[in-house]
Amino acid sequence: MSPAQLNGSCRLGKEVCIDCKVRFMSICSALEAHELPEFDVLIQRANFAPRAALFAQDQPADAVYNLTEGVVRLYKLLPDGRRQIIGFALPGDFLGLAMAERYGFSADAVDTVSACRLAREEFAHYLDAKPHLLRRLHEYTTHELSLAQDQMVLLGRRNAEEKVATFLVNWRDRWARLTGKAVTVPLPMSRQDIADFLGLTIETVSRTFSRLGKDKTILIVPDGIRVLDPQRMERLAAA
Amino acid sequence: MSPAQLNGSCRLGKEVCIDCKVRFMSICSALEAHELPEFDVLIQRANFAPRAALFAQDQPADAVYNLTEGVVRLYKLLPDGRRQIIGFALPGDFLGLAMAERYGFSADAVDTVSACRLAREEFAHYLDAKPHLLRRLHEYTTHELSLAQDQMVLLGRRNAEEKVATFLVNWRDRWARLTGKAVTVPLPMSRQDIADFLGLTIETVSRTFSRLGKDKTILIVPDGIRVLDPQRMERLAAA
DNA sequence: CGTTGAGTTGACCATCGTCAACAGGAGTGG
DNA sequence: CCACTCCTGTTGACGATGGTCAACTCAACG
Incomplete structure (x- = not known):
């Protein structure tokens, strides 16, 4: 299976937010039951084979991801090839926090991965209409920042x-x-x-x-x- | 001057948000002119002598700060005394992002420091009423996260x-x-x-x-x- | 079976940490 | 005004932690 080219047999009709196993571990927990159908139409299921890229550093950031299955490694490369993995993402984790024009790091599948893909622009507009979702996302981001600070202590000391x-x-x-x-x-x-x-x-x-x-x-x-x-x-x- | 004990001659009447030099470099740039007076009543000016503590790791996080003057070092300590500085804050920077019950790191003044102090609870409520401010805060947080990731590369590689x-x-x-x-x-x-x-x-x-x-x-x-x-x-x- | 790629282990070495001595400026007191 | 202390920063000698290079094992796979 070629990298970043996939989702064959997925989207079986049953894969909707309301049945999502990781809903309460993800930022989607901020959504009310009645909001799930409208959120459903924004997302697209994506599957990734081991070693496949979800996205790469410096690429235009046109999508964000909500991980539902598998493990993803997030990393940055120095020009000479040295690599620093900045985190491992697990089901429930949200990828693409930066909401910037381009991805600040690369992400690829460690094992078989499933994720909900959201177009960044659409997601940004949806966020504008849903302050409670923004609030949840902000909580998630501050938590990630706190983990990053712990990791700095580990790496430095x-x-x-x-x-x-x-x-x-x-x-x-x-x-x-x-x-x-x-x-x-x-x-x-x-x-x-x-x-x-x-x-x-x-x-x-x-x-x-x-x-x-x-x-x-x-x-x-x-x-x-x-x-x-x-x-x-x-x-x-x-x- | 003893640590964390201060603000003598501050709050001279002129120190209001509308005159703030760092307003457009801080999260306050999200506020409209007509919102400044109501924000003004939430904040309290605080001055810190060199080496004075703004707050310490694990203390109850009852306030957040918007830095207006000076340099602040942010750091975490390991039980055996090893220290990792996780950042230096400059005017315009916001401290206390975590919005958690307790501070995740310590902050103290490197030189003479001035800051706007906001009670955390009050600020949280104000945020609930001002999605545009939350949005600005979220942008700021993702930027901090991105810097933290760069620092991980530096420390690790x-x-x-x-x-x-x-x-x-x-x-x-x-x-x-x-x-x-x-x-x-x-x-x-x-x-x-x-x-x-x-x-x-x-x-x-x-x-x-x-x-x-x-x-x-x-x-x-x-x-x-x-x-x-x-x-x-x-x-x-x-x- | 042969090949490949991941992981392990050993020998050696370099970078950075440790320990110690010293320099210079600020503050203090005779 | 000078002697003294204290503190920060610099420099040197030495050593340890972790990196480099290389050989080897083992499992997976064709």
């Missing part, structure tokens, strides 16, 4: 072990909010993705995982980890 | 020289927007502040300044620098 532990704890908690608590934490993204998120190299991430594994702090399983010593893990993350 | 150069270029440009272009860029904050903003130590910042000085890329002057080779500077910052 924590060592490799603290970075990895913090990442794993945060990811486990986000995952638990979606699917409930589980012993095994899936890690759909690659080691390279984790490294680029934490400001490390792939080797350092790998070594730190191994060390935490030898510690019996975590157990490394295919495509994920199991937290064996949550106490020690949280202590490392809090430090 | 740039070396010391690039960090320092990027900081100086950005600071020069922000300063120029306030006071017009000038050969000398004042640096009211300490080396320690710069280090904690860039995820470096004070020694590395000092050495990098010295090296850029020996290069003739910059000239180090008391409480500031002069950019001698803007081209080279921008090249380092863009890298």
Whole structure:
């Protein structure tokens, strides 16, 4: 499947806002039941294969997305190719906050992704008519800003072990909010993705995982980890 | 003057929104002329001596601030005392975006600071009645988020020289927007502040300044620098 | 089976942090 | 007016954390 070219069998008639599984985790929770049909006509379902691009940095920002399924990595590139992942988006997350002419970062699917696509202009006009939705969006944005500030502390002032532990704890908690608590934490993204998120190299991430594994702090399983010593893990993350 | 204890001779009658020098650089630019008097009654002028705290992380967030004068450092502390400065605020900047129960970071005056203080609850209610102000605030927040994402790239993926150069270029440009272009860029904050903003130590910042000085890329002057080779500077910052 | 790509591990090294000494200016008090 | 302290910033020597380079394993896939 080619990147950014898709949605075959979707839009099966049943995929309407009122049935949306992530409605109450997304900005759509601000909408009243009677507003859902009118919102429905604004959105378009889009599916993305693993590694497909939702959008790319500096492209004209003609759409925003509400993620309903899968994991998306958001990243910025320096001219020489260095990459910083600024976040991983999960179902319920809103992409394209900037509402600028062009995207400030790139977004692509880590695994199979579904999202509601809204034309930016249309969405902006709809927002003008719905102050309660704008208010919800603003709350969401300030929350994102707060997470970004936490990430600055992590990138600027924590060592490799603290970075990895913090990442794993945060990811486990986000995952638990979606699917409930589980012993095994899936890690759909690659080691390279984790490294680029934490400001490390792939080797350092790998070594730190191994060390935490030898510690019996975590157990490394295919495509994920199991937290064996949550106490020690949280202590490392809090430090 | 003791921290967080102040405003003596302020509120001289003339200090009303309509005369505000930074009105068009702040979120107040969203207000119509006829709304200024009603906004005026919500605000309270506050002055802060150098090093005084505007507010501290985890304190109840009972006020937000609109900066009118001076420089404020915003920072987070780790339990063991490591500090990450998440930004420097200048006149026109809005502090307390989170609108949460408690402040997510600390803010204190770098030099002499003046600000408009608004009770958070009152401001929230006023926002409910003024969608255009909310909209402006949302634009401001997304801009801050975008800056935070740039800072993540800087912290995660740039070396010391690039960090320092990027900081100086950005600071020069922000300063120029306030006071017009000038050969000398004042640096009211300490080396320690710069280090904690860039995820470096004070020694590395000092050495990098010295090296850029020996290069003739910059000239180090008391409480500031002069950019001698803007081209080279921008090249380092863009890298 | 051979190839490919992700992940792991080891050896070595560079950048930046740590520790320490020192310089210079501001403020204080004899 | 000078001696003294204090504080910030600079510089040097050394070391540790994490990066670089390379070899290797293993699973997936044709």
